[in-house]
Amino acid sequence: MGAFLCIVSEAADSLQQPPPEFSIDLKDPRPAPEEAQLYKFISEVLKVSDVSLDTLRRYKGCGETIRAAISRPSPETEQAAWAELGPAILQLKGFYDHSIQLGDAFPRLLEFFGTGDIQKNLESNPATAKKMADLLHFVSQFDELKMNNSNLQNDFSFYRRSLQKVRMHGGKNSATGPNMVVDDIMANNMSMFYAQASPMARVIIDCCVSQKSQKGMTNDKILQSLSLLSAVCYNSVRKNIVQGKMVEYCLRVLVMCVVLYDNICSSGSVFMRGSRINIPAYVKLIQSTGGPLSNTLMNSIRYSTIHLNDDNTPESIRNLVMS
Secondary structure, eight states, rough: OOOHHHHHHHHHHHHHOOSOOOOOOOOOOOOOOOOGGHHHHHHHHHHHHHHHHHHHHHHOOOOHHHHHHHHHSSSHHHHHHHHHHHHHHHHHHHHHOOOOOOOHHHHHHHHHHHHHHHHHHHOOHHHHHHHHHHHHHHHHHHHHHHHTTTTHHHHHHHHHHHHHHHTTTOOSSSSSSOOOSSSSHHHHHHHHHHHSSSSSHHHHHHHHHHHHTTTTOOHHHHHHHHHHHHHHHHHHTTTTTTTTHHHHHHHHHHHHHHHHHHOOOEEEEETTTOOOHHHHHHHHHHHHHHGHHHHHHHHHHHHSSTTTTTTSSHHHHHHHHHH
């Protein structure tokens, strides 16, 4: 099996250009004066990220009280469910609100780095580049936690059904009120958000697609920004510039760049000959340095990209990713 993978890897390697020899300080960069304003803005947005991740890790859901309200409906069981559900829905709204902030922040980063020479912009503004990486690192962690916690979608589904039930019975809380913690419009938006397997990534993908219509921000510039940031992470790990938790950090950001690149690319894909991202090199790095996280990261490439199984994806690349 090892010999087969070696042959597959060598065949895949021949199809894509090597990652550029390019690195910046991802450990403790200091903002330069010209990046201070955007750096401060992104820092403020990301202040909520650690709290959101901690809240999501501890989110236990309202399953027990919801099951009681469904199986033994009574004013008491329904009131108990609502008492527990209200604070939970506010937490889910908090996650959604943060996604809106990220969807506003990421295009600003793309515009900042995409104006002029992207590589020089990244090199001369390492602190803001690190914030861009921080944002993608959060997206990776959030979506992994959400995917492994069905309580979020279950709780919100019950909330929406209850909202409809109250309206059908002409209740005074048909739109808002002490029990209705989010209104219809917000509930619809949140429902679409939580229906996604990777909701935070979806927000970033959508804002990138929207950004392509902005003046001066082409698809090529977005892809180049993502490929260069991924190369920074690749070189940081491969050259042992980072150690410990920063290895996982870089690998998560690298994989997010792969996923975004493939979803945003309007012609071709991240897996095709000529892609700016060298998938074989990245796969080797993930498998050799990712440890227990390797399979999770590889699954992101396998199932969060959209072109892996296209007819024009080289078979050697597909076999390598799926191995």
